Amino acid sequence: MTPLVLATEAEHVVEAGITGGFWVDTAGIMLVLPFAAFLLIMAVGKRMKRQGAEIAIGALAINTIWATVLFVLNMTEGVLAKTTFEIARIGTVAGKEIVFELGWVVDGLSIMMFFLVNLIGLLVFIYAVGYMHGDVRIPWFFAAFSLFAGSMLLLVGAPNLIQLIIGWEGVGLASYLLIGFYWEDLDNVRAGNKAFLVNRVGDVGLTLGAIIVALAVGSFDFGAINLAAAEHLEALSSVAVVGGLLLFLGAMGKSAQFPLHIWLPDAMAGPTPVSALMHAATMVTAGIYLMARTFPLFQNLAEAARPWMVAIGAITLFAMGLLALVADDIKKVLAYSTVSQLGYMMTAVAAGGYTAGLFHLFTHAFFKALLFLGAGSVIHAVHSNNMSEMGGLRKDLPITYWTFLIGSLSLAGIIPLAGFWSKDEILATLGDEGYTAVMWLAIAGAFVTAFYMTRTVALTFHGTYKGHGHPHESPRVMTVPLVLLAIPAAIAGIFSIPGVSLPGIGNFGQWLAVREVAMGDHHGEAIEWVLAGSGILAALAGIALGWMIFSRDRGTQTARDSFEVPVLYPLLRNKYYMDDLANGVVGGTMGPVARFVNWTNTYIIDGLVNAVALLTKALGSFVYGIVDQLGVDGVVHGLSAAADGAGSALRKMQTGRVQQYAASVVGGVLALIIVFVFVT
Amino acid sequence: MLLNQFLILAAALFALGIYGLLVRRNLVLILLSVELMLNAVNINLIAFESVFRSELAVGQVFAIFVITVAAAEVGIGLAIVIMIFRNRRSANVDDLSLLRW
Numbered sequence: 159m160t161p162l163v164l165a166t167e168a169e170h171v172v173e174a175g176i177t178g179g180f181w182v183d184t185a186g187i188m189l190v191l192p193f194a195a196f197l198l199i200m201a202v203g204k205r206m207k208r209q210g211a212e213i214a215i216g217a218l219a220i221n222t223i224w225a226t227v228l229f230v231l232n233m234t235e236g237v238l239a240k241t242t243f244e245i246a247r248i249g250t251v252a253g254k255e256i257v258f259e260l261g262w263v264v265d266g267l268s269i270m271m272f273f274l275v276n277l278i279g280l281l282v283f284i285y286a287v288g289y290m291h292g293d294v295r296i297p298w299f300f301a302a303f304s305l306f307a308g309s310m311l312l313l314v315g316a317p318n319l320i321q322l323i324i325g326w327e328g329v330g331l332a333s334y335l336l337i338g339f340y341w342e343d344l345d346n347v348r349a350g351n352k353a354f355l356v357n358r359v360g361d362v363g364l365t366l367g368a369i370i371v372a373l374a375v376g377s378f379d380f381g382a383i384n385l386a387a388a389e390h391l392e393a394l395s396s397v398a399v400v401g402g403l404l405l406f407l408g409a410m411g412k413s414a415q416f417p418l419h420i421w422l423p424d425a426m427a428g429p430t431p432v433s434a435l436m437h438a439a440t441m442v443t444a445g446i447y448l449m450a451r452t453f454p455l456f457q458n459l460a461e462a463a464r465p466w467m468v469a470i471g472a473i474t475l476f477a478m479g480l481l482a483l484v485a486d487d488i489k490k491v492l493a494y495s496t497v498s499q500l501g502y503m504m505t506a507v508a509a510g511g512y513t514a515g516l517f518h519l520f521t522h523a524f525f526k527a528l529l530f531l532g533a534g535s536v537i538h539a540v541h542s543n544n545m546s547e548m549g550g551l552r553k554d555l556p557i558t559y560w561t562f563l564i565g566s567l568s569l570a571g572i573i574p575l576a577g578f579w580s581k582d583e584i585l586a587t588l589g590d591e592g593y594t595a596v597m598w599l600a601i602a603g604a605f606v607t608a609f610y611m612t613r614t615v616a617l618t619f620h621g622t623y624k625g626h627g628h629p630h631e632s633p634r635v636m637t638v639p640l641v642l643l644a645i646p647a648a649i650a651g652i653f654s655i656p657g658v659s660l661p662g663i664g665n666f667g668q669w670l671a672v673r674e675v676a677m678g679d680h681h682g683e684a685i686e687w688v689l690a691g692s693g694i695l696a697a698l699a700g701i702a703l704g705w706m707i708f709s710r711d712r713g714t715q716t717a718r719d720s721f722e723v724p725v726l727y728p729l730l731r732n733k734y735y736m737d738d739l740a741n742g743v744v745g746g747t748m749g750p751v752a753r754f755v756n757w758t759n760t761y762i763i764d765g766l767v768n769a770v771a772l773l774t775k776a777l778g779s780f781v782y783g784i785v786d787q788l789g790v791d792g793v794v795h796g797l798s799a800a801a802d803g804a805g806s807a808l809r810k811m812q813t814g815r816v817q818q819y820a821a822s823v824v825g826g827v828l829a830l831i832i833v834f835v836f837v838t
Numbered sequence: 839m840l841l842n843q844f845l846i847l848a849a850a851l852f853a854l855g856i857y858g859l860l861v862r863r864n865l866v867l868i869l870l871s872v873e874l875m876l877n878a879v880n881i882n883l884i885a886f887e888s889v890f891r892s893e894l895a896v897g898q899v900f901a902i903f904v905i906t907v908a909a910a911e912v913g914i915g916l917a918i919v920i921m922i923f924r925n926r927r928s929a930n931v932d933d934l935s936l937l938r939w
Binding site: 813814815816817820821824 | 856859860861868931932934935936937938
């Protein structure tokens with residue numbers, strides 16, 4: 159293993175106290191169990207009482223035990239270990255043998271992700287038992303769900319880029335299966351296809367970036383890549399910008415960064431628990447995770463690429479937040495919110511805020527899972543996704559209301575909830591790293607976030623009920639996960655108060671600094687009250703404005719929205735025409751190419767093929783008509799005709815008269831006697 | 839030497855047997871004809887044995903064998919004849935021409 163290189167700044171230094179032991183050595187079980195659950199559910203799920211849900215929950219429950227133990231161990235002493243198994247030797251590059259390995263890496267970053275994926279996955283699985291009750295294909299749902307979680311664990315536990323890509327594609331596959339879960343409806347199938355294809359664009363970047371970086375370093379191993387980046391290896395620094403941007407393209411696809419965000423809102427076609435898991439812990443966080451995993455590459459070498467990445471993140475965080483303002487579907491509001499928050503994380507990581515971006519990922523996972531599960535609970539109650547058919551639900555769904563409110567306030571960034579601390583850390587990072595304009599954009603984004611969440615809460619839970627039937631609070635199996643998620647969504651901020659190190663366990667930044675190579679990222683020394691105050695003020699202003707506009711019950715949603723600025727509103731309703739643009743650009747540029755290829759295909763390739771076919775056909779006719787029909791068949795038919803004729807003639811001898819046979823025998827014997835006596 | 843007379847008798851019996859086998863229509867008589875031919879052979883065996891004496895009396899032993907086998911053969915043959923007669927109300931060999939083309 160690469161020796162531990164620790165950061166130069168004193169407060170970053172974390173001694174990894176644990177490099178082995180039972181829990182660390184067996185951590186790979188977390189990568190295997192969900193896949194085993196997947197196969198087992200496919201095999202016997204149908205015959206079980208809860209149709210396979212118990213297997214999925216059991217696997218993740220065991221995983222959660224491991225993840226929690228590792229999380230606590232990392233808090234107190236720091237855990238750093240890597241276990242790999244060599245699968246194949248690929249070749250030699252620059253004197254180093256490139257080896258394909260599978261295994262798992264246990265360090266601060268992967269432990270944090272193990273903890274998130276398993277804990278949130280477990281809660282979402284339990285919730286799904288209630289939400290999916292009586293739905294179609296439940297065994298298949300839980301099987302694909304296990305595959306989803308398992309692929310994500312394979313991804314975050316990856317010690318090298320190849321295993322990461324395997325998990326990455328597994329996540330893509332599972333999300334495709336789950337988005338198109340209700341495949342009887344063609345729209346859902348299209349949404350799944352869209353997610354898969356848009357992700358493919360990013361995957362091209364990921365694959366090329368991985369190859370470029372690995373060829374420069376001579377290894378796919380993250381430890382080797384990061385060490386090379388930290389040591390400013392010559393071969394790597396010359397390709398770092400290109401390789402880094404290509405890796406970033408992969409991250410853009412998975413983490414739905416502008417302009418590859420278009421798949422994520424459509425991905426709401428899947429069941430709500432899928433959306434919750436996809437937005438909180440798996441799938442969309444994979445891009446951020448990739449950036450964090452290869453952070454030294456961006457931090458030390460690919461400096462030229464960083465402004466671009468920050469810009470992409472900034473556009474995403476602001477523009478996508480605005481879209482959430484006009485969506486009527488509650489899940490789409492949350493989806494755009496996720497895209498916007500992913501923009502925050504990407505901006506932070508790209509600007510050098512490794513801890514800040516990941517801490518936002520950490521808190522966001524809790525409150526966004528909470529919000530999605532709350533939305534699912536509402537949808538479960540009113541049987542509609544549209545907020546124009548909700549309203550006044552706070553009396554009927556009290557638990558859902560209060561937990562949703564906590565999640566919303568946390569997302570809006572109200573002190574002292576978790577979202578405040580993580581967003582403040584991002585703002586501080588942006589300010590200190592010199593991205594002042596982006597910092598103000600992010601504060602404006604906080605205003606927008608608070609605004610749309612207030613709108614969502616007001617439209618859903620306040621005013622009068624506009625839907626059909628009488629909504630009821632969801633069963634305990636659904637509300638308990640909500641309450642359990644509300645707790646970290648409220649208090650997780652204490653782990654990363656700038657400059658504060660909790661006695662015995664340190665803080666979030668210290669946990670994440672337990673890596674093979676020091677990250678050397680930005681850390682806040684103390685709370686910057688001006689910045690934090692600006693953030694809180696923006697959030698409060700957003701809440702106030704939202705409350706002013708949406709708290710009063712002004713009839714339908716359309717009437718409430720239509721007061722919006724004339725130019726802005728249609729722009730937002732049409733999602734900046736991004737879907738049309740994507741179709742136009744791809745269709746416009748690829749159309750002529752496709753037509754040319756089609757022409758070539760029709761007249762040249764097909765001509766060749768047809769000529770060969772004609773020749774073959776003529777040869778075939780000759781062989782058939784002359785050789786086969788006359789030659790081979792003639793012999794066969796002749797033989798059979800001869801046998802037939804001989805049989806017809808000879809069977810006449812078979813008269814059935816015994817005495818004729820006896821006479822023949824006597825005649826034969828006489829003939830023999832004559833031969834023996836007179837001839838010889 | 840008395841051999842020639844025995845041989846002539848046996849040949850005559852054998853010819854009679856063949857004649858009966860070929861021209862008789864009744865199954866029972868055909869069986870009797872077969873018996874005649876077998877006994878013609880037996881006479882030959884005994885005649886040759888009495889002239890050319892062998893240490894183990896092979897000729898006589900073979901005659902006994904032939905008698906035994908003939909008895910078994912007649913047993914089976916008569917049983918078949920009886921079954922045919924029961925089924926067809928006839929023991930005429932010309933009526934039994936089902937096994938043909």
